[in-house]
Amino acid sequence: MNSQTSHFACRIERVERENYRVATFTLDLALDAAPGQFVMLWLPGVEERPLSLMACDPVTLTVARVGPFTTALHERRTGERVWVRGPYGNGFRQTGEHPLLVAGGYGVAPLLFLTRRLQATSAHPTVLIGARTARDVIFVERFGALDVPVLVATDDGSQGTQGLAPDVAARAIESQPVSSLYACGPEPMLDGVAALARRHRLPAQLSYERKMRCAFGVCGTCARDDGWLVCRDGPVRFEEP
Amino acid sequence: MNSQTSHFACRIERVERENYRVATFTLDLALDAAPGQFVMLWLPGVEERPLSLMACDPVTLTVARVGPFTTALHERRTGERVWVRGPYGNGFRQTGEHPLLVAGGYGVAPLLFLTRRLQATSAHPTVLIGARTARDVIFVERFGALDVPVLVATDDGSQGTQGLAPDVAARAIESQPVSSLYACGPEPMLDGVAALARRHRLPAQLSYERKMRCAFGVCGTCARDDGWLVCRDGPVRFEEP
Amino acid sequence: MNPEITLETNLCGVRLPNPTLLASGILGTSAALLERVARAGAGAVTAKSASLEPRAGHPNPTVISWEAGLLNAVGLANPGATAQAGILRDARSKLATLGVPLIASVFGGTSEEFAGVAQVLAEAEPDFLELNISCPNVGDEFGRPFAADPQAAAEVTRAVKAVVDVPVIVKLSPNVADIAGVARAVEEAGADAIAAINTVRGMAIDVRAARPVLANRFGGLSGPAIKPVAVRCVFECFAAVSIPIIGIGGVSNGLDAAEMMMAGATAVGIGSAVYQNGPEVFARITHELATFMTEESYRSVKEMRGAAHK
Amino acid sequence: MNPEITLETNLCGVRLPNPTLLASGILGTSAALLERVARAGAGAVTAKSASLEPRAGHPNPTVISWEAGLLNAVGLANPGATAQAGILRDARSKLATLGVPLIASVFGGTSEEFAGVAQVLAEAEPDFLELNISCPNVGDEFGRPFAADPQAAAEVTRAVKAVVDVPVIVKLSPNVADIAGVARAVEEAGADAIAAINTVRGMAIDVRAARPVLANRFGGLSGPAIKPVAVRCVFECFAAVSIPIIGIGGVSNGLDAAEMMMAGATAVGIGSAVYQNGPEVFARITHELATFMTEESYRSVKEMRGAAHK
Numbered sequence A, B: 001m002n003s004q005t006s007h008f009a010c011r012i013e014r015v016e017r018e019n020y021r022v023a024t025f026t027l028d029l030a031l032d033a034a035p036g037q038f039v040m041l042w043l044p045g046v047e048e049r050p051l052s053l054m055a056c057d058p059v060t061l062t063v064a065r066v067g068p069f070t071t072a073l074h075e076r077r078t079g080e081r082v083w084v085r086g087p088y089g090n091g092f093r094q095t096g097e098h099p100l101l102v103a104g105g106y107g108v109a110p111l112l113f114l115t116r117r118l119q120a121t122s123a124h125p126t127v128l129i130g131a132r133t134a135r136d137v138i139f140v141e142r143f144g145a146l147d148v149p150v151l152v153a154t155d156d157g158s159q160g161t162q163g164l165a166p167d168v169a170a171r172a173i174e175s176q177p178v179s180s181l182y183a184c185g186p187e188p189m190l191d192g193v194a195a196l197a198r199r200h201r202l203p204a205q206l207s208y209e210r211k212m213r214c215a216f217g218v219c220g221t222c223a224r225d226d227g228w229l230v231c232r233d234g235p236v237r238f239e240e241p
Numbered sequence C, D: 001m002n003p004e005i006t007l008e009t010n011l012c013g014v015r016l017p018n019p020t021l022l023a024s025g026i027l028g029t030s031a032a033l034l035e036r037v038a039r040a041g042a043g044a045v046t047a048k049s050a051s052l053e054p055r056a057g058h059p060n061p062t063v064i065s066w067e068a069g070l071l072n073a074v075g076l077a078n079p080g081a082t083a084q085a086g087i088l089r090d091a092r093s094k095l096a097t098l099g100v101p102l103i104a105s106v107f108g109g110t111s112e113e114f115a116g117v118a119q120v121l122a123e124a125e126p127d128f129l130e131l132n133i134s135c136p137n138v139g140d141e142f143g144r145p146f147a148a149d150p151q152a153a154a155e156v157t158r159a160v161k162a163v164v165d166v167p168v169i170v171k172l173s174p175n176v177a178d179i180a181g182v183a184r185a186v187e188e189a190g191a192d193a194i195a196a197i198n199t200v201r202g203m204a205i206d207v208r209a210a211r212p213v214l215a216n217r218f219g220g221l222s223g224p225a226i227k228p229v230a231v232r233c234v235f236e237c238f239a240a241v242s243i244p245i246i247g248i249g250g251v252s253n254g255l256d257a258a259e260m261m262m263a264g265a266t267a268v269g270i271g272s273a274v275y276q277n278g279p280e281v282f283a284r285i286t287h288e289l290a291t292f293m294t295e296e297s298y299r300s301v302k303e304m305r306g307a308a309h310k
Ligand SMILES: Cc1cc2nc3c(=O)[nH]c(=O)nc-3n(C[C@H](O)[C@H](O)[C@H](O)COP(=O)(O)OP(=O)(O)OC[C@H]3O[C@@H](n4cnc5c(N)ncnc54)[C@H](O)[C@@H]3O)c2cc1C
Pocket: A038, A048, A049, A050, A051, A052, A053, A061, A062, A063, A064, A065, A066, A067, A068, A069, A070, A071, A106, A109, A208, A209, A210, A211, A212, A213, A235, C060
């Protein structure tokens, strides 16, 4: 709306392919934001959708090509424009000395952001990347570059440990100190991590997704069954032990 | 407009009679303002009019009963309500070590406010109160209480020196150091002081009046012939020597 | 809160614990959300408008914020009347223990459709049916809203009144030359109450995209920017009709609520203010209203109603 | 400023050095003020609306500000057509050397009165006559503005066009259900251009006084709060007519001006923004507009016109 534009018009500074369906887009925009927060990305004439921040300065987004909107984004080249509003939602809070971060799919993005922030504190995070198969595993090098221990779990055992991420996480909890759990990924994975947290009486922070419109708690689109609003109350949900 | 009310509703804390037609009203409202600035006082159902600040904390107004609005105000008692918006306009600036302040009628009000502010600096103001006759002379004690030299000029000589204020001011300039002139009062008096300033090459600051509506430079009601807006460019006008 | 003050509100014989109510289309998409808002302090809650068939709504962007309010063109996304009746039934049982009335909102493309939807929703036994004849965001599909024309507005009202017993609120549009005329027409047609206003038709263009921001191009303005329009509309309606008025538009604090009531509102709808404060805004506004009433010696909200007309 | 960019604007064959113009009723009360605003950078200046007889206007309060704009009911205070013609003549000679066109504004209670005032003002040879058929603040005296009804609006336009040669701008009201219909009607009646919009009818109540703040009770909203309404109206008019449109309402910076042009405006009127910035606002907005054009590679303002319709 100009004097107070609803969206920032920005340009894509860099595109990095992560794998066959995921790419990371760095924009020429800096925001003040916390890991776990998201932005609404608008492609005029296409759609506007929520995307988690992988970094906020500059704004960096890691996006899986899954449908019309994400395909349109993947077709944009360096120097082309996209529009952003936000950041929205509540990010992760720091809990515990030995957090275990469980990521599924593009869920690695906010957890990479979180890892960087945790490393500025006294915490010693461990990251567990879950994926169907080796070619879905991304961000191993990005986490590696931060010098955090990285575990990988694939459903078919084609990379790292064979098994579902929550099961592999359970084994990690038995073999190393874990003080809290963080997870971002498909909802069944979040359910698995929530159950794990209850079993081990660990505080957990789970990042949810829902279809969104306003992104600021007005339209009711993103409500879970219990009336919890993913955009405003979340996307991160705290499960106390 | 409530969340952002256009007017402050306040109460009259004290009413002091100055003479047969002038009274001073102290309100239970504090504003941050400079001498020379004014407020718009609204009496619901009556009118809304500009009045200069005699003090801003608490807001104090010295008002001559001249017509319907000022009569309605004079009929208000302690504890009753009035509505205020502002402050508006540009106040006086400090110039010179030995300012001479020339006041006519209720023009004493902003000049008393100015005197207090000047005394907080290294300046040594002198005040000249002009009036038709002794019973129109007000504020001698108020200025006296501030320990500033007070000269009085009346048209008929019934108090102080006989003569028009600008003429008496001219004599003062010859007999004592005067570095700048300030004036607030009827327009012929301002014209006289302006002429005096030109003659003696003194910087002068003159406070003007015009009918007003918006008080913030939009409606054009208060324009002088030269397009100068009393409410926004003034009410104080600087005449450089 | 001063014990001598009562915020209790009587709207067409239905008791509201306080005069603030959730406006339609804000958070009212599920029974859980309606209950959440009621628990947060709303005196009544309005569900999202429902149409006969499910509607996906417009593509995004559908809701944006700017300095002085919101602009939206959700496009009446809803699960359709039958599913909505289920939501309403669920909501009603959740709200019963809280003593917070439920308002169902009806949308249709024709008078008959309005009546049809009203009948389906009425089966869920909400305390009120509100007729949304004033949505500015579906013009491409449905043409000008019924609220643009007194005759059309009256016809819809009559069609619904003929088939339901529950009190009917008709929600009016500010996008007309004479809202009082429309208010008079729906009162004569049997409306039990009026809600004023729906959003003000507006648009925002992103100058770097050189295109409208909303996918629907046009949208409805709400929030602080429209409060003076809403107050004026309520004032004009109050002078024109004797049925109660729900004042809606830009209310974001207790003084705004008092302003609406002094213009003539019996109850006060709140929508966009949820943006700044979340559902907790209802408790805050109610508290601020009570404080104002204490300061100004009003003992009941009724005493404020229409006070600015004297 | 980038030398490759031109802000020059052609409005009905009249050259404006830039597309910003002073809206009627803001500062345009005297020749000296009109000259001052022209010197401050306006591309054209509109004088205050004048009626046949002098009008004192409404008592104070007549103009108040709030967070998102202004609310006014000055009530068309003016010295009457004959005196106004004197002001216009004086203004014209002052503006001639600056190359800034002058727009006279006409108000009347009937079509005949509009024509009468137009004739008197036309004698002062302004570059345009603007018909203010949309003032929301004199309803108690004159009833609903002509702009509320396409027929009435067309009739006034025809009456004036029959008696003057100077290009006629008709200023429309947003307080209608269908502004495009009114635009079409006045275009057919011979209007040379449209100005959209006049103020949005509103009201503010002081809750401690329990009465409307404006002495006239109702007033017109202007400033940032109404920009989305103005942009929508200009967009709708652009789609409906082919005569040029002056976009007015809430413009306070260069991007707002670009937004108005992308909606369809040929020139952009500025009123309330003078409140924050004084007459210097014109130079600032023009500068910001040029910067935007450089950034986005527009070489002329014409290229932006209607861009959001594509
Ligand atoms: C808080 C949050 C953060 C997200 N962060 C990321 C991220 O970092 N990277 C990433 O690749 N994706 C992220 N997503 C998901 C992303 O928004 C969807 O992948 C995207 O909308 C798919 O659009 P599409 O048109 O390409 O596919 P579609 O074919 O439209 O849909 C594919 C999937 O996206 C979901 N979806 C559709 N519309 C919406 C909507 N309006 N809002 C949310 N989900 C929708 C569908 O349910 C479906 O599961 C996030 C979603 C949320 C809610």
